[in-house]
Amino acid sequence: MQYQITHTTEYEYHQSVSLCHNVTKLILRNTHDQLCKKTVVKIIPQPDVMSEYKDFFGNHVMYFAIQQEHRHLKVTVSSQIEKKAASVSSLNFYKGTTWEGVKLLIQEPGDDNFDACQYIPETDITRSTQEILQYAQQSFTPGRSMFDASAELMQRISKDFEFKPGFTTVATPLAVVIKERKGVCQDFAHFAIACMRSMGLPARYVSGYLETLAPPGKEKLVGVDASHAWFSVFIPNTGWIDFDPTNNMMAGEQHITIGWGRDYTDVSPLKGVILSSGPHQLHVSVDVRRMS
Numbered sequence: 001m002q003y004q005i006t007h008t009t010e011y012e013y014h015q016s017v018s019l020c021h022n023v024t025k026l027i028l029r030n031t032h033d034q035l036c037k038k039t040v041v042k043i044i045p046q047p048d049v050m051s052e053y054k055d056f057f058g059n060h061v062m063y064f065a066i067q068q069e070h071r072h073l074k075v076t077v078s079s080q081i082e083k084k085a086a087s088v089s090s091l092n093f094y095k096g097t098t099w100e101g102v103k104l105l106i107q108e109p110g111d112d113n114f115d116a117c118q119y120i121p122e123t124d125i126t127r128s129t130q131e132i133l134q135y136a137q138q139s140f141t142p143g144r145s146m147f148d149a150s151a152e153l154m155q156r157i158s159k160d161f162e163f164k165p166g167f168t169t170v171a172t173p174l175a176v177v178i179k180e181r182k183g184v185c186q187d188f189a190h191f192a193i194a195c196m197r198s199m200g201l202p203a204r205y206v207s208g209y210l211e212t213l214a215p216p217g218k219e220k221l222v223g224v225d226a227s228h229a230w231f232s233v234f235i236p237n238t239g240w241i242d243f244d245p246t247n248n249m250m251a252g253e254q255h256i257t258i259g260w261g262r263d264y265t266d267v268s269p270l271k272g273v274i275l276s277s278g279p280h281q282l283h284v285s286v287d288v289r290r291m292s
Contacts, residue, residue, distance in 0.1 A: 015278030022272030059259030
């Protein structure tokens with residue numbers, strides 16, 4: 001499956017900005033089931049300084065600075081990606097490892113296990129509470145397979161929480177999401193991760209896109225897609241398995257990965273510092289197009 005993805009971020013400043021430093025994480029990474037074949041980044045106005053590197057988690061990072069006065073900033077990242085068909089042949093193997101077994105196996109020597117261990121400690125966003133632990137324990141019962149418990153956790157979150165765009169922001173505490181039982185994809189991913197970590201299990205936050213299809217007989221509108229997020233769990237000797245609680249499904253061919261980290265702050269798409277005294281307006285447009 002071939003996809004063309006265009007992600008545009010625009011800032012309109014009410015006062016002139018004389019200097020800005022920005023970091024963007026919108027260049028798709030290669031994974032076991034996707035290959036990024038081409039990426040074009042266009043920034044207006046033209047940056048005076050640019051550099052690229054990979055962060056601690058292996059995500060692609062682009063830094064740029066604009067050292068001239070401007071009142072408008074536009075960053076467009078266009079990517080061509082190839083998605084491989086998801087394999088389900090190993091699902092039965094997944095089910096043979098209990099979640100208690102994962103906790104033991106992950107302590108054994110090995111680069112993959114060592115890497116996964118960094119996703120066990122909680123972060124400020126995924127801080128555990130007694131309520132979160134009790135919610136997790138309903139799925140992670142003694143002797144249950146890691147796969148089955150994680151899948152049921154995903155299903156319960158999808159059933160118990162209402163998808164409500166605009167109800168939360170990136171700064172909304174997880175406690176509010178749990179109390180109101182409302183939120184968006186990043187909230188559900190953070191809650192699932194908090195549940196996993198409360199049980200002493202590794203889980204990481206995955207940032208990406210999800211292809212949406214127009215209703216039958218209708219043409220898909222440009223720019224109506226959005227960034228997406230889900231969570232991933234680790235089984236030693238097997239690897240990472242992605243679950244999408246927003247849509248109650250395992251991540252598949254329509255899920256396109258940008259990057260991953262401990263939570264949203266590790267993979268926020270664009271952040272920076274500006275020298276200005278006025279407010280600004282932000283507009284984001286995402287378009288995911290199937291090419292074949």
